[in-house]
Amino acid sequence: MSALLIAALALATPQHAGHAAPPPQASTCTPEHAAMGHCTLPAAPPPPPPPACTPEHAAMGHCALPAAPAPPSAPACTPEHVAMGHCTLPAAPAPPSAPACTPEHAAMGHCTLPVAPAPPPPPACTPEHAAMGHCTLAPAASAPAGNAPPPPAPRADYADRIWGAQAMAASRAALRREHGGGSFSQVMIDIAEVQFRRGREGYRWEGEGWFGGDINRLVVKTEGEGEFGDAADDAEAQALYSRAIGPYFNLQAGVRQDFAPVDRTYAAFGVEGLAPYWFEVEAHAFVSTEGDVLGRLAASYDQRITQRLILQPRVEFNLAAQDVPESGIGAGLSDGEFDLRLRYEIVREFAPYVGVSHGSKFGRTADYARAVGEDASATTLVAGIRAWF
């Protein structure tokens, strides 16, 4: 309340500082006379009645004085007069030109200042005047805001009154759908490459697709590798429900199906996303229908050398809770992969690359590999493309 009073003071003061009260109107109908019923005061701000029709004449019925729909703006109705019962001060919101109840008077308790809306003083304190020091700019727009409660939220259906609820329904539904409700998709072939091994050349693929909105998505992944002319050594596909659990990470759950080296079905769940320092990371666990438990951790990083030339280091580790001899997997850390790919984004969606890939099998997994005549570790040059749409 005191803040309001100060604001009102600031508003009203320049008017008094800079300008004298308006001169009384040239009319014989004084408020005193009006109060006595002798005449009617002119409307504010009216043109003075034509001199011919004086209040006296009006009182005699010779002519009609203009009606006064507004409370009198003449300065005659002072608080003193009010106290005498001669006249009534205008109620809030006061007409802007009523200078009678000044803040000074209000401070003396002679009258009450109208509460907000405050009367805008007509001779405004312009910035030009303020700059000249003639007055102080009212801080109205910078005045502190109150703490009134907001009204309850209605239904946003006001247009129904004009166009009808039926006409509005379809466009209203479309409006929400089109502002944040869209579904999208992406198919990303991250790796499609030839691996230059000693002897026979191998191939490898890895890709995923997603479909859905910002929060809920269906994700399909596939990866595998083999040697040209042979069936794939490893091949798997996953179908996962993916849900955004934060700005950067998604929780995923679904099924994984291996097609090679053996057919096997797993329940899959895990998390993937963007870690600090721009590392793409993922961690998944798999439980097969046989009860085997496997795990996989992977991370990669895109180092931009130029706007289009990008070096991507990538690591992946596979883990197992137990030996799975038919898949050649030993318990513990079973294998690791360390890749480096240098791609050139001709366009964002299409980038050929070259790189080097090093794979190592560890522990019993390495033993299984050696038992069938394979190397426990191998390094290959690779070349391929990364593409998405």
Add this chain to the structure above:
Amino acid sequence: MRSNLDRRALLRGAAAGGAGLALAPWLPAWAQSGTAGLARALPEVAGEDIRLVIDHVMRDVDGRRSHGIGINGTVPGLLIRLKEGQNVRLHVENRLGEESSIHWHGLILPFHMDGVPGVSFPGIAPRSTFTYDFPIRQAGTYWYHSHSGLQEQMGHYGPIVIDPAAPHAQPADREHVIVLSDHSPLHPHTIFRKLKQMGGYFNFQKQTLADQLAGRGQSAAERAEWGAMRMDPSDVADVTGSTYTYLVNGHGPRDKWTALFAPGERVRLRFVNASAMTTFNVRMPGLKLTIVEADGLPVRPVAVDEFQIAVAETYDAIVEPAGDRAYALVAESVDRSGMAVATLAPRAGMVAPVPPLRPRPLATMKDMGMGGMGGTAMPAGDACTPEHAAMGHCRATPGAADHAAHGGSMDHGGMDHSMRDFSVVPDSVAKSPTVQSISPMPVDRTGEPGQGLEGAGHRVLTYRDLVATARNPDVRAPERTLELHLTGNMERYMWAFDGRKFSEITDPIPFGLGERVRVRLVNDTMMGHPIHLHGHFFELVTGHGDHAPRKHTVNVQPGGIVEFDFTADAVGDWAFHCHMLYHMHAGMMQVVSVRPAGEAA
């Protein structure tokens, strides 16, 4: 059609030679190159009954042909010239195969004439005509555009000029309309899909190892720190010059659009930023731009060398070219990935030197909402790195370098390297994946010239320079404050108010009729958001008392705060949104309801 094209190509060749003027049928007369300006007696369309046709159009930009949506066959659409105090009936025929609409941006009108499908009316069905009918209660420079889907990006926009009932306080001998926009050969749905698939798809100004080795951009320490926060300082614009051509009145830079003047004239330039996504920095080397109107309403004249114009804002500037020479008009995209170029010249065919693009800005700690942490903005680009400071070459700014050096030793409240501390925001902000970051210490940036213009080396307009010439119609103190947070996630390309996309919300933002409210917009993202309230003007709280500048669109700088007071004096439902088209499309939109007291629904 074929011979037509050849003729045009020939004419363009002649224009490039410096002589001829190609009349482009897809452009209205006021937007033709070599225009002498708005003919006062013969405006493009005027009167009480105006017919507009929305239809497909083929257009040429910089010699490349593309499909667009035009009004009466042109892009930008024709100029609608009105007079304060008149009534207007706008008969809009939609010849598209899909719903369309026209929103009259900045006009004060009954809510059901505002042209937002689903909020103010059902939209204009394919192959039907809708008649807008409302009184013109204001004067100034405004514009109109589609509020359906992403049609605006395809060219569905045009200028409105309303002449005042009383003579102009700032008369001019001549005036030109300058409609700035962005144009891509990609379909807008493709642009949006690419952004959803890869937030940085259009950014080819990222920091690289090559520029780090060359000593450009951030230092290694800063890069590490920003990397830890998963924040990309080069992410200044979502859609960039890598796909956009920036246009003046529908012309690309190579089209050499020219506006004429006679030396010594006062020329009023009516700038409209009709872009979908581009904030422009506008300057005319050799000329002072005296800003006389902002968002259509008169402001005290302020002479500047450059100003930033956010999407959907309008500014009127007076220039007084004295010499018998050409002047370049340059509108750089805020990320400096391209520019719109035009020429102001006494005769057609003259050219002025066009300044090169300035180095792109990098976002600073202040842009991340750390402006209130004692330090000021971290210098962008090649300024004072901690290494240089250590060598005594310069003094590092405390906000950035100290922070980098001392890590978490700063004990400012809310400091959190996750940049996502919900304790500093009201409970109304949803803890959703839409909120990638929260500004720990946002500050009022209305006294700053805009992102990337801190060191421009000349006078740049700020919001605080704007002072209304007329006293504000309502100077009551606000009854309450409404705080809204502008939130987003660049990785998922999600944008929202208070972490909730429009598609997730059912309740509007409620206001009582006549209620006066302070709205406090806090930008929790690293990107500027031009926020537009339909059907109302609001008073910026920038210290100008009862002469606060009144606007319909305000750009909230990255990591910044803007406060405005407004009187909810227009009953109905109104759209309220970020005017970055793809931000709105992603969910940064709401409905504002204004109801008489006691009216429940």
